[in-house]
Amino acid sequence: MERADLLVVHASELLALDHGRPGPAVGKALDDLRIIPDGAVAVTGDRIAAVGATAEINARYTASRVLDAAGRVVMPGFVDPHTHLVFPATREEEFEMRCLGKSYEEIAAAGGGIRNSARKMRGARREDLLARAKSLRRMTLLHGTTTIEAKSGYGLSTESEVLSLEIAREIDDRGDVVPTFLGAHEVPDEHRADRGEYIRIVTEEMIPRVAALGLARFCDVFCEKRVFSIEESRRILVAARTAGLGLKLHADELNPTGGAELAAELRAVSADHLIRVSDTGIRAMARAGVVAVLLPATSYFLGMKAFAPGRRMVSAGVPVALATDLNPGSSMTGNMQFVLTTACLGYGFTVAEAIVAATLNAAYAVGLGEEVGSLAPGKRADLLVLDVPRYRLLAYHHGVNHVATVVHHGEVVA
């Protein structure tokens, strides 16, 4: 018998998601959870040692700690590959303005939105920012998110952007918070008259500084009408690539600007949002293997009308992932379970497709596809025990936190 530190046994359905080859799930593979009935996982240290039927695992391993998951689903922890976790204040007054009829773009044009947060960021105290981000991170963990991307982008000055990324690092010492530099989230108030100067600061000051400090894994740009153009986005991303950062792009969210095509051209790891993506952009992403990070909770929170063409992207062979977009303006939720339900309804995904998109493919969207996102030997032991007997209930019965237990780095943390 081999020794393990933890066994999780008798899962009614164990969603392994282990396709036995590297890379995200594309096409029909997206709908394949690799379910093991009466399944079990053996954990040694912070790693998955083995996955299989409970009878097999019990025959092979003993462990000091055993979790009985009878009647419950076990699955990999959620990976949330697109959040704006570090922000200075909530913006509930803008939410109400939107409900009463103002559009997100009107609010932004009037100095609200990201610039509103940026002004508050400048006056924020480090300890308050840290406390808020920690509290939100804890909340997402309790809802099953074991790995989370976190963008800067409310600082919009070198000092304040660096501070945001330092906070992302400070809430995490084990690589679960993937930091992305998003200095090009908006042009701040003081540079509205000379946007070229702000882009110069982003490319010549912020990016080199952030890269030198090792504060970010990715660089992202909000490529959008009235924010950063395709040409500006390209300049910024090329500078980031030169500095050694991976690339992401807010693409084609509110208007079709060719963001998906740009992401494909630059071999970005992901292009995100994509509500208005063109067919050309979809084909380009499929060819380049760019992960489409879809944000259905944002569609919901912006008024429930427009959804990205998720089904068309899956059919075209684009690897599709899901994220919350947690941020104080357009998606004030960190709950990936809500994202699953809304993805099924908004994109016509099966529950299985939504789950694979929110775990395995999401891991590839943050460059961690070989580390997390499925229950496979050697991967980090990040897994959830869900208080439902069949996996479809996770998306179908919504508005409830179904996560009964979170195992993170091999430890039961919630």
Add this chain to the structure above:
Amino acid sequence: MERADLLVVHASELLALDHGRPGPAVGKALDDLRIIPDGAVAVTGDRIAAVGATAEINARYTASRVLDAAGRVVMPGFVDPHTHLVFPATREEEFEMRCLGKSYEEIAAAGGGIRNSARKMRGARREDLLARAKSLRRMTLLHGTTTIEAKSGYGLSTESEVLSLEIAREIDDRGDVVPTFLGAHEVPDEHRADRGEYIRIVTEEMIPRVAALGLARFCDVFCEKRVFSIEESRRILVAARTAGLGLKLHADELNPTGGAELAAELRAVSADHLIRVSDTGIRAMARAGVVAVLLPATSYFLGMKAFAPGRRMVSAGVPVALATDLNPGSSMTGNMQFVLTTACLGYGFTVAEAIVAATLNAAYAVGLGEEVGSLAPGKRADLLVLDVPRYRLLAYHHGVNHVATVVHHGEVVA
């Protein structure tokens, strides 16, 4: 000093909702929470003794138990005035069929939907039905629902409808579960060839039996194209009224059939759904004082396209309430907080309007407006302590259960 059993003090915002006169909140009153900053509530037995500023309440009362709500919002418990709490099985396979493109009506026409539940109901064991309903009721309580309506309607036979209502009674011995008879939810398989015979059974057997046993406070009918016509609905409701039951109506949900007009004609307590309500229907409801029970979570769960004209109803002077519609087909959630967010987004309600609709007006929709729904002296001590400092966060920050403490009948229950 007076003695109280419980004091809740130092609420950052105490939402009293006490308008000082009977009746639901209509028009501008819907947007008025009657907020008391640094507010407090004194509770004696199961009743609210006093509501006011903390300084006043502390000067007047002592109590053995004091809850400090500093930094937190205190509000009345939610009243959920439209649920189908007693059902035999979840229907997640139909959810997925809908996500993949089938409509709710197509699934129903093929024998799914309500008839699917009815078939399963006939084979269900009483203890399983009770356990499921109890578990769902507990879940709704933990999410802040202190009073909940519960309809029968998956039995569709006298015996099975009576069983459903007995279960609603069995999970509650204090009047928090308001039972509604909904035998006319669908025509069951065995009567599809002779619907007249089923209506005869509803009016001549079920209604008298349910009334004689005191099992229901209201009678409801699913008035809808291909379900029960206006004429059939009228017959059933008139029989119910004769038997002493209050009236409710599923009206104008998927097609405009004149349900709102019928509800007004019969002075129903509420008309529910109303996605396709006519302007004539709105005016008739306003004149008759029929509460419009709106179900935004159902719009979400049926694909996020069509919402009832909530704003138009408010402007027309209709008293508007909100409910989850918790049921296994078209709204698998019991979370009133999600309903608030979706109501703001779908109807253009302010957060305050949504809160008043989900408490005070919802109480009137189940005939309990003088008993629960606001924090007023003499009312039942049903209140929530929310883990947010400002009330707008309750709807804005969604996907999280903000209920920190539930006081129910004067007792801290969660």
